[in-house]
Each structure stands twice: as C-alpha cells, then as structure tokens.
Amino acid sequence: xxxxxxxxxxxxxxxxxxxxxxxxxxxxxxxxxxxxxxxxxxxxxxxxxxxxxxxxxxxxxxxxxxxxxxxxxxxxxxxxxxxxxxxxxxxxxxxxxxxxxxxxxxxxxxxxxxxxxxxxxxxxxxxxxxxxxxxxxxxxxxxxxxxxxxxxxxxxxxxxxxxxxxxxxxxxxxxxxxxxxxxxxxxxxxxxxxxxxxxxxxxxxxxxxxxxxxxxxxxxxxxxxxxxxxxxxxxxxxxxxxxxxxxxxxxxxxxxxxxxxxxxx
Numbered sequence: 001x002x003x004x005x006x007x008x009x010x011x012x013x014x015x016x017x018x019x020x021x022x023x024x025x026x027x028x029x030x031x032x033x034x035x036x037x038x039x040x041x042x043x044x045x046x047x048x049x050x051x052x053x054x055x056x057x058x059x060x061x062x063x064x065x066x067x068x069x070x071x072x073x074x075x076x077x078x079x080x081x082x083x084x085x086x087x088x089x090x091x092x093x094x095x096x097x098x099x100x101x102x103x104x105x106x107x108x109x110x111x112x113x114x115x116x117x118x119x120x121x122x123x124x125x126x127x128x129x130x131x132x133x134x135x136x137x138x139x140x141x142x143x144x145x146x147x148x149x150x151x152x153x154x155x156x157x158x159x160x161x162x163x164x165x166x167x168x169x170x171x172x173x174x175x176x177x178x179x180x181x182x183x184x185x186x187x188x189x190x191x192x193x194x195x196x197x198x199x200x201x202x203x204x205x206x207x208x209x210x211x212x213x214x215x216x217x218x219x220x221x222x223x224x225x226x227x228x229x230x231x232x233x234x235x236x237x238x239x240x241x242x243x244x245x246x247x248x249x250x251x252x253x254x255x256x257x258x259x260x261x262x263x264x265x
Contacts, residue, residue: 002240004031017034071150118154127173139174144161158175180211218258
C-alpha cells in the first residue's frame with residue numbers, strides 16, 4: 001500500500017484545526033496535508049507536527065479571495081504581484097514546516113476571458129515560482145480539477161498539465177494527480193497512472209489525492225476500485241504520498257476501515 005497523508009481540511013472536522021494533528025496521529029497517519037496554513041502562525045503548526053510525530057507534505061499557496069469563490073490566481077492576468085507576494089509567504093511557511101511541496105491553484109477563468117493570455121500568465125508565474133522554490137529545494141505543484149466540482153477552472157486535464165510542465169522545463173515543477181478529479185473529468189485511471197508513472201525517476205507526478213466517486217466520501221465507496229489502483233501505484237515504484245482529501249460520511253475515524261485494512265495487510 002502507498003503512504004497516506006491525512007488532509008486536515010477535509011478530515012477530522014469533529015475537532016478544531018489545531019487538534020486535528022493529534023487525531024490523525026492517533027489513527028496511524030504519519031503525514032498530513034491541508035489547503036491553507038495562513039490563519040495560524042507557522043511555528044504553532046510546526047509545534048503540532050513535532051508533538052505528534054507528523055510530516056507536512058503539502059499545502060497551497062494563497063488562492064485569492066476563497067470566500068468569494070476564487071480558486072487560485074496563478075493564471076489570472078493582472079494579479080501577478082499578488083501571486084508573487086502570496087508565494088513568498090508560502091515559501092516562508094514551507095521552510096518553517098519542512099514541507100517539500102507547494103500547490104499553486106490556477107484559478108477560475110472569468111467570463112469571456114482570453115485563454116491565451118491566461119495561459120501566458122500561468123506559464124510565467126509558474127516559471128517564476130519554480131525558480132524561487134528551487135532555491136529552497138522545494139517543488140511547485142499544479143493540479144487538474146474537474147469542471148463539475150469547480151466550473152471554469154483553468155486546468156482540467158492531465159495531458160494539459162503535463163504539457164505545461166514540459167513547456168516550462170523546470171525540474172521541480174510537478175503534477176498533483178487527484179484521482180477523484182481525474183475520474184470525474186476523464187476516467188481511465190489505471191491507464192493514466194501507468195502512463196505517467198512509467199519511469200519513477202523522471203515522472204512529473206509528485207503527489208496523489210483520493211476520494212470516492214461520485215460523492216467524494218471514503219475511497220472504499222463509489223465506482224472506483226482503489227485497492228486495485230493502489231496495487232498498480234506500488235508496482236510502478238511510486239514512493240511519494242497519497243493525500244486523503246475526502247468528506248467522511250459519518251465521522252473520520254469511523255470511516256477509516258479501508259486505511260486500517262491496508263495497514264494490517
């Protein structure tokens with residue numbers, strides 16, 4: 001079985017954010033991820049990681065106005081200065097949390113947007129961010145997100161993400177392959193996993209996320225056979241983390257039967 005990281009934005013909502021670290025460790029997780037750390041001082045979060053023997057493996061750069069529906073600004077023309085200021089802040093948190101990767105959300109295309117201009121903005125911002133992150137030996141991640149879940153999101157397809165990364169040519173610009181979004185938008189998961197993990201030494205995929213499809217609950221629910229996919233991921237030599245970014249149906253710990261089963265096997 002792969003290594004699993006608890007997503008503390010989605011899981012353990014029975015507790016306040018800072019209490020979720022202990023709950024995840026008690027359930028056997030060795031690592032965590034979450035969307036955003038910025039409501040808490042970096043040292044406060046770092047202390048929770050140390051106290052509970054956890055590794056921080058991923059978080060997102062500031063996304064713009066989340067409450068207003070913004071889902072990133074990396075591809076939004078005219079927001080370059082805001083993006084760069086936010087990414088500098090993310091780098092400070094990454095250093096304090098010993099986190100090796102930062103996800104930069106592309107953003108939602110405004111009505112009538114010039115997609116060519118958005119693409120140019122996206123490429124320029126990602127190239128700048130990758131160069132800055134490389135100085136700290138960090139990775140910058142991009143993630144295709146299904147339109148069903150975030151209508152208008154600029155980056156939806158796996159092939160498009162890989163083409164963008166190849167165009168930029170920064171070795172630390174990687175792909176977050178969310179299997180929930182991939183199934184919703186494209187399907188054919190096993191074939192895509194085999195394609196993109198064919199060479200573990202050169203793969204652009206640096207992180208996976210999972211959730212049951214179609215309702216985004218535990219991965220042992222719905223139409224995707226995750227046990228089969230986990231075996232394929234192992235066989236292909238993937239040594240990274242798989243983030244558990246799903247909405248528990250009835251309590252986080254109660255829904256971890258799939259996780260406990262994997263640890264016992």
